[in-house]
Amino acid sequence: MKDPEVQTNAKKEFKPFVPAETDLQELTFKAVFLGVIMAIVLGAANAYLGMKAGLTVAATFPAAVVAMAALRLFRGSILEENIARTTASVGEALVAGAIFTIPAFVVSGVWDELHYLESTAIMLLGGTLGVLFVIILRRTLVEEADLPFPESVAAGELVKAGQGGQTGAVYVFAAMGFGGIWELVKNSYGIQFIADHTRTFLKLGSSKIEILGRQITYYGGVLLESPAASPLLVGVGFIVGPSISAVLFSGAMAGWLFLVPISLFLNPELTAGLSDTESWMTLAETIWLRQVRPIAVGTMIVAAFYTLIKLRKSLVEGISKAVLDLQAAKSGKRDVNRLEIDLDFKKVGVAIAIISIPLFFLYWYFSGSLVGSIVLTVVMIILGFLFAAVAGYLVGLLGSSNNPISGLTLSTLLIAAILMVIIGVTGDSGIMGVLGVAGVICCAAGIAGDMTQDLKVGHILGGTPWRMEVAEIIGVVFAALALVFPMVVMDRVYHIGSADLPAPQAGLMALMSKGIVGGEMAWPLVIAGIFLGLALILIKAPAPMLIAVGMYLPFYSTAAIAVGGLIRLVLDRTLEARKVEPEKRTSAVNAGILLSSGFIAGESLMAVLLAFWVLGISTGYLPELPHFAENPWLGMIIFPVLLFLLVKIPLNAARKGGTPGVKVE
Secondary structure (H helix, E strand, C coil): CCCHHHHHHHHCCCCCCCCCCCCCCCCCHHHHHHHHHHHHHHHHHHHHHHHHHCCCCCCHHHHHHHHHHHHHCCCCCHHHHHHHHHHHHHHHHHHHHHHHHCHHHHHCCCCCCCCHHHHHHHHHHHHHHHHHHHHHHHHHHHHHCCCCCHHHHHHHHHHHHHCCCCCCHHHHHHHHHHHHHHHHHHCCCCCCCECCCCEEEEEEEEEEEEECCEEEEEEEEEEEECCCCCHHHHHHHHHHHHHHHHHHHHHHHHHHHHHHHHHHHCCHHHHCCCCCHHHHHHHHHHHHHHHHHHHHHHHHHHHHHHHHHHHHHHHHHHHHHHHHHHHHHHHCCCCCCHHHCCCCHHHHHHHHHHHHHHHHHHHHHHHCCHHHHHHHHHHHHHHHHHHHHHHHHHHHHHCHHHCCHHHHHHHHHHHHHHHHHHCCCCHHHHHHHHHHHHHHHHHHHHHHHHHHHHHHHHHHHCCCHHHHHHHHHHHHHHHHHHCHHHHHHHHHHHCCCCCCCCCHHHHHHHHHHHHHHCCCCCHHHHHHHHHHHHHHHHCCCCCHHHHHHHHHCCHHHHHHHHHHHHHHHHHHHHHHHCCCCHHHHHHHHHHHHHHHHHHHHHHHHHHHHHHHHHHHHHCCCCCCCCCCCCEHHHHCCHHHHHHHHHHHHHHHHHHHCCCCCCCCC
16 A cells, blocks of 8 residues: 555646556567667758758657657557657757767868768767766656746647547648758759848948047948748747747847947958958958857856756756655655656666766877876766756757757867866867867757657656667667768768858857867957856846857848748737637647648758769769759748748648647747
8 A cells, every 4th residue: 555645646746648557568669660760860851950050950740740650550559659759859869969069070170071980989979978867867857847848748749639640740741842842942952043042241331430539440331141041940930939039039130230240340450441242241251250159159158057057956856856766666665657767877877987988088089198088088977967957957948949059068168178278188189189078068968958858758648768768778879870971971062161061060169179279269259258148147138048049150040040930920929819719729830830840851851862962973873963043032932932831721720620739838
């Protein structure tokens, strides 16, 4: 008989969709196999998205839809669908960490091209550590913390509705086809008719100001860019919603429309003699890269540690409770059902210690310093755990699509680089050591955020935590072994660091590591960014981290995301004006989310396929595709088309009430 107090508390516990006493098939071969295939495909798509736009989005929604549609043919259970979705989303999360850091080895010049073994080792070690860290944090973040988990709740409701036959697969696959065709006619290696965006420089003339009795002539202007004609980026904005899109865009405005113009104006020696528009645009872009981005880095550092401080109490309480529950279950003092069982904490601790050994040798290989490798390993384990907690917290607050792992990685890179300088490890070895730490941290934080979201979905549906944790580890292993290949191909075709594949975060990582280790870091700018972050915290600005992210992303990317947020706002206001019932309103929003997920997957996968096509051309096996034009104005037609698709189709879904209902909070 159970303890009366335990029974009383149990009545207040959350009730999952599948009760704890229900015995369904869960961790099966077909579920894991399907998940691994989706992890590789969706991971390759997000690799392109991240290096093209500087951000990634969660694969949870398309993975959930595909898992439901595929496993239905094999009579899979809802818990098998949960395992397949959990495994699939690993690819997106792992590659998010990889593309923000590993390309920095190429951008910084320490590698001529991506190295398979070293890159795979970073992804495998970082991803596995991310899983192990979250196992320790699961109860804190998933059950104890009062977090909304907007994407987890939406995915859970999507899967529940799918049990009634409403998978929504038609929305995802139709949008994938549309996004793929659009990328085919937009990509410079496809059958190109249109260009991604256009830009110009608006010169504002000259001004004369007298300072210390000397009259100085100042010149200035603004670099103007159109939003990227990209269903992918618009889809991102639709998914994250108008509020988050607006916060991101406010960062873009602060960076591109305030800091860049004022830097131009206050540097008359740089602007004197510039006449043609192209020179002004080049100078404006250089100022953004070299001066504005370090300010954003300082802001991100403050935002990252501020999040840690806010999280400290729930972290300590949650870990303590998890250990006590585990001890109670082993001693038999009370029953612990399958929904409360994680992988054994002791074994997890041993696994972390074991992984530290190859991690140490990897850093020794990079840095060439025994002391340096010991320092880097210790730094990675400590900061990896802390930032895994931050990533999980932010995912619970904002969703996996908004996990600012690059900001966390920059904080790590800054600390590791300073330590390398202190112990005297400089040059290419110091840069590789610092980037090695950043890569492992970034992969760990990416997996941590994704896994926290997956475990919350499993918590809602009634999945068994330890089985989901095993599926995550399997997904990490296969994704790490496979996903370097598409990255290598995209580098050879699009060239990392070029306009076609700018890899903005990786460029920033390279800039930071070279600047600090080489003694060329612009510390006044970083410190200014720190004070900006403090000011944002003091005025209680929404998401200082996201504001900083908006500052260092290309303007055309953030502007396109803002367009997606505006379209979502139009849909929300239309539903409100028509007084649509809550259930039908959630059906409409869900239809838009599934369409957006399809746009993202379709455009990204087509870009990856075109990269492989170009590789085939270079080997003589495939013919070149015709190139017709690069018209940016023709590309603008995509915005009214997307407005129609992302408003009209959801409204039709609301009227029919025939799509899965998603509770979006």
